[in-house]
Amino acid sequence: MTMMAVLTEARTADRAAATQSRIARVDIVRDLALAEPTWRALEQSGGYFSPYQRFDFLNAWQRHVGRAERIEPFVAIARDADDRPLLLLALGVERKFGIGVASFLGGKHATFNMPLWRRDFAASADTRDLDALLNGLRTAGGVDVLALLQQPLRWNDLANPLALLPNQPSVNDCPVLLLPAGAAPNDLVSNSMRRRLKGKERKLQDLPGYRYDQARTLADVDRLLDAFFRIKPVRMAAQNLPNVFADPGVANFIREACAAELAGGGRAIEIHALECDDEMIAIYAGVADGSRYSMMFNTYTLSDAARYSPGLILMRHIIDHYAARGYRFIDLGIGSDDYKKTFCKDLEPIFDSHIALSPRGRVAAAALAAVGRGKHMVKHSPAMMQLVRRLRGALPTKPVQP
Secondary structure (H helix, E strand, C coil), rough: CCCCHHHHEEEEEEEEHHHCCCCCECCCEECHHHHHHHHHHHHHHHCEEHHHCCHHHHHHHHHHHHCCCCCCCEEEEEEECCCCEEEEEEEEEEEEECEEEEECHHHHHHCCCCCCEEEEHHCCCCCHHHHHHHHHHHCCCCCCCEEEEEEECCCCCCCCCHHHHCCEECCCCCCEEEECCCCCCHHHHHHHHHHHHHHHHHHCCCCCCCEEEECCHHHHHHHHHHHHHHHHHHHHCCCCCHHHCCCCCCHHHHHHHHCCCCCCCCCCCEEEEEEEECCCCEEEEEECCCEEEEEEEEEEECCHHHHHHHHHHHHHHHHHHHHHCCCCCCCCCCCCCHHHHHHHEEEECCCEEEEEECCCCCHHHHHHHHHHHHHHHHCCCCHHHHHHHHHHHHHCCCCCCC
16 A cells, blocks of 8 residues: 555544544433433433432333323433443423424423433533434434423533533523532621521421421421422412412322432432421422532411511521532522522523424424523513513412312
């Protein structure tokens, strides 16, 4: 072989390597039980994911909520040439007007959505890898468009590689509280706020058996959730809001996830509460991963104790609890409620991607993206939000018996 031929072959090999993804194949699994071994291996090997993507959380959601909504699991597992898993993308497929739409499992109950990544792969994944992933999803068939909503730009210490795909801001931002290492308690919750809350808490401390605690036993979980499901519908009706916890399967999903014990300790959903001997006074429930606590749902008592801001008192306890354990972030879920702004001074941007996987999916992707942009515009316009609140207040609400 001539020197020129050798150089030409080397350049060709270099060009091929430059365009080659580390993803050798993408397997599609349509049964969560079959995906479980790979899923748990990624969780337990220090993978990169949010706690909303844990198997115990999403398996409970799919069993009770996804199935009721006729969502079919569509789990993509990308592997390298040595058959090692690089990422797991837990999706579910719905048929809408004859179009197959794949979205993250977890629906509106997951604040953040992302794949489970092998950490070293997430740190270096690029557009070649994402192209290979999308090609694998196209080849599987049955999906016309990806509607990948509420994705974080970063999770803890790493950027989210899916942000390299075309995207737009999500409808809502997420208020977040940063917990700098070694920060004094007054740096996290101001001294004046602490004094006000301690003054209110002294009123509650007169109640027999008053305490702040975390649900540790199944009896704790059942007792607190029984109170939550009794009180929350009344609170939502008073705000002219639909009771989303009455949707098919939701209560059973929450109960199962709150009861599920994780391999490393803790539960898939962690519950914190203020209680006394006679009642549950306030409750917050969310997911935690050793670095971040993310709130999912909350409520507070219907009794006279509600006058003393028990939800804010409980939030202060939770902030101190996780700060003492070295956590770096606390978020209170998406939305701009006033109580969230009391503690969370930063807004974390999150994004959506609508990706067509077939020719007929192009129109659907464009339409879904346009709807998202419209909702974002309304949410970020004070005048339009005021109109929405007026309309909501004018709607009749079905009475709920406490």
